[in-house]
Amino acid sequence: MIDFFTESHSAQVVNSRMGPVVEPRLRMVMESLIKHLHVFVKDIELKQEEWDSAIEFLTQCGQMCSANRQEFILLSDILGVSMLVDAINHRRPPQATENTVLGPFHVDNAPIREYGAAISLDGKGESCLFEGTVKDLFGQPIEGATLDVWSDNADGFYDVQQTGIQPTWNNRGRFVTAADGKYRFQGIKPVSYPIPDDGPVGQLLARLGRHPWRPAHMHFLLTAPGYERIVTHTFVNDDPYLTSDTVFGVKESLIQNFAPTPTESTKWKAQFDFVMHQEASE
């Protein structure tokens, strides 16, 4: 044990101070955090005034947080950390549908709707029929899978961002598959929207020469007894922000084909099949 702090052994000195009785996972996480944090500071030789700015930035993020705003989640999102944590914790067989971030706009207990029902209730936007099949790894349809779906409206806002303006449960619903594994609902073609950029994270994005936009997407949360939960989006295939999602949520396999349907009552049709895999413990 080194008693006194030295630049060369800084991380070892800090880590050596932990007591003998520390929860093992916490010890592992903190030892790694301190090691990498010190390597970072040394790599760039962080200047005193840069450290001042970092303290000020973190403070501003914390003070921006409220019941309706989580600036540290936004920070994690734009640094790719949210997607990295999601990826690490949801490794799947290659055939299974990939995960992406849940996002801040999911609401529990959306109404259960009938096969083919509408979720768009405000009359805005370009109508789109979403349909497909929920299957297992062997291509067999899954009966009793629940698809919890949500998207923004044509103005780029979720209902919970505009309570009193949008109808309750606008562009939300839950659908349960029958024996054929099929789902179908009438929504709108989602539109791209910026993450809240009027705080310190927005200022950082601007200084990094990055825009705050997310490409248009439909959220899906799939559950089925015995299968691993899937939290994902499908992305509109002609969106200009597909390759520059500010939160890095896009995976190539999640880009959904939106086909115009000039002869039908719906303007667009979006076909996507989901593949679930069984839980590891089953």
Place this chain on the structure above:
Amino acid sequence: MIDFFTESHSAQVVNSRMGPVVEPRLRMVMESLIKHLHVFVKDIELKQEEWDSAIEFLTQCGQMCSANRQEFILLSDILGVSMLVDAINHRRPPQATENTVLGPFHVDNAPIREYGAAISLDGKGESCLFEGTVKDLFGQPIEGATLDVWSDNADGFYDVQQTGIQPTWNNRGRFVTAADGKYRFQGIKPVSYPIPDDGPVGQLLARLGRHPWRPAHMHFLLTAPGYERIVTHTFVNDDPYLTSDTVFGVKESLIQNFAPTPTESTKWKAQFDFVMHQEASE
């Protein structure tokens, strides 16, 4: 350029999104930050609920900050980052007095006092005479060096923590050296005290099996025309927390000998010589 996020190339994808016009130093700092942050998350395979806890912890730190409390500085201190930044930015010839952290309790424009004057004004504590010489690298005394000094009182609080309770400028003063480079003032033997531990940083320290105490110390801020500023403490040599300062401020060279003086009017005498070096640009 990789368009879509993948676990294996996560940091490259994030860094590739920076725009063409970014301030070069900011680009360098952010590229390094993102690289090391992603390596850390991968090394420990951060779990979703651990990420949740980290977001919550940072939020609590931000919400604890106020005009009188800076929880992120405390966090930086207990992770050894403050001392590391200080070390990187104040590399000196080995003979020169080492730096340590400024701390949150410095106040500008303390009264200039005469050689030998008292700084302890509340009648508390064990009297101690501080004396020594300010020299250059060649052992020559420096005339006109200003020593700005401050310490806690015998109850472990700085005057600014107890306005209305302690006399104004208690245990503070500025002294200017004459041609012999000598300084002398009458203070008290400082006492150890805990950093504020009633917030999230205090809770973290507890979970890490660490105490919140700083060993007793006298603060010195030395300036002299043509010489590099020194921000440092001297530490009481018999303090039980010398080898476990919660902010890692102790350097072996800064431990000051406090000698009992049974035959004199002062209870202790503390001798310490400071060595300043010329500014690089001179």
